[in-house]
Amino acid sequence: MTFSLVARCAETGMFGVAISSSSPAVAARCSYTRAGVGAVASQNITDPTLGPLALDLMQNGMSAAQAVHEVRAQGRFIEYRQVLAIDAQGNTAIHSGPNSLGIWTDAAGLNVICAGNLLANDTVPQAVVDRFEAATGHLGDRLIAAMRAGLAAGGEAGPVHSAGLQLCDKVAWPVADLRCDWTDACPIETVATAWEVYKPQLDAYVQRALDPREAPSYGVPGDD
Template sequence: MTFSLVARCAETGMLGVAISSSSPAVAARCSYTRAGVGAVASQNVTDPTLGPLTLDLMERGMSAEEAIAQMSAQSRFMEYRQVLAVDAQGRTAIHSGPNSLGIWTQAEAENVASGGNLLANDTVSQAIVDGYLSAAGHIGDRLIAAMRAGLAAGGEAGPVHSAGMQIAGKVSWPVADLRCDWTEDCPIAAIAAAWEVYKPQLDAYIQRALDPREAPSYGVPGDD
């Protein structure tokens, strides 16, 4: 009941996840990034421990493929899980258990991997990868373009209600973490609208954390 991608920007080294589902608050349970390490999406009968575990393994020096293999070997009920990973070198790996729901597919290329379950058809994951590779600009723009491509290819078999996008840069926290936890409208459109507002302010929010003396003003009440 989910489709997603994990990706790396070859130019900046930024890492990201974008995801959408018919379930509520999908990004809260399924999206994980760590600066300089990788990005992971853990979905399909979700176990929220798998994302941090996979990132921990990559941080210890494993490639995405090695981390997915080790995570799968030491975790339970992997026949029900679908886990995607990209590491800081752009290597990708996917585990899709045989009990993944409905039509499930996966696709990957250098710097990007996509997977989904309960999909409308078997072209969605490849459409997401192609959408990411053909898009230009900031990794956030490319993640949204990829999700829109997946939706245009059919998306989930039913309507999606939640979505999220998380991006890691050079600091220890996600530099963007945008979510739509429930809507009767299109949650991917909601994330895209939020990104248009957030993108111009992203660097300023980082600067405010690192050194507020140099941070720009945004004209909020009481801000001189």
Template structure:
């Protein structure tokens, strides 16, 4: 039904998530990230509230990822239906898969990353994601997407995936990358990667526009001078 990877870039401090699912609009419910705080993927029978709750605990209580995850799950009545992964601002990780998780499921923590999935074609799918992320070079978005492609090559889900999302936070309080393919009949991860390649050269300009409009580049659209 869903597989994902949360990760941190040790060089830049960026935090992010890449995720894909057989369900529609996975990006609307499952990936959560907060600049300087952490990244969370909440999936399986999804409770979106767990994302902000865990991030709030990381930020306000200054606890490690595993403590924040444990506290949030202990306050939920239906935790055994959840699958949740966390990476905090220091690269510490945490993971949980409840006993009611769907189908074949697996979760693995790596170096400043955690991959997890349910209704998988096989457990090696998740192992491949961690290995791909750890071995990849470049921007965090590229490394996360590399892991997603590795998951597909290793078998992916037991059935077809239809939606995918990529979310990255940096120093601004808003996500610097927030891209989604809400529904595709085929290859949503490939379409998400294409979106990233189109957005990549413009990303920094949009940050400049927000922080200092007088330095904003022109995009040549009507009314944009």
């Protein structure tokens, strides 16, 4: 009931996940990033333990392929799960269990992999990858463009209701974690709007966490 992509920016080393689903709050259960390590999406009858497990394995030296292989070995009911990963070198890997829902498939490119289940058609992941590779600018912009392309190619078999965008960079927390947990409108466009608002402030929020003395003003009443 989901389509997603995980990606790496070759220029900055930033990682990101973008995801959408007909289920509520998909990004809260399925998106995982870790600075300097990689990104993972764990979806299709989701086991939220698999994303952190894959990141731990990659942090301990495994490639994306090795980590996904180990996730298959350790995961319970793995035949129901779909897990896609990218590592610090931009290598990608995926596990799609035979009990994945509906039309399920994947596509990979340079520093990106996309997968989905219960898709409208089997061209959606390749459309996502193609658009990501063609897009330019900030990783967040490229992820949004790719998700829009997936939706235009058919997206999920039914309407999507939730979406998310998570980015990690050089700090221990996601530098952006934007979600639409439920809407009858387009959740991808809702997240895209949030990204347009958040993007100019991203660096300032990181600076405020690291050293508020050097941060720009907060822009609230009473702030000098």
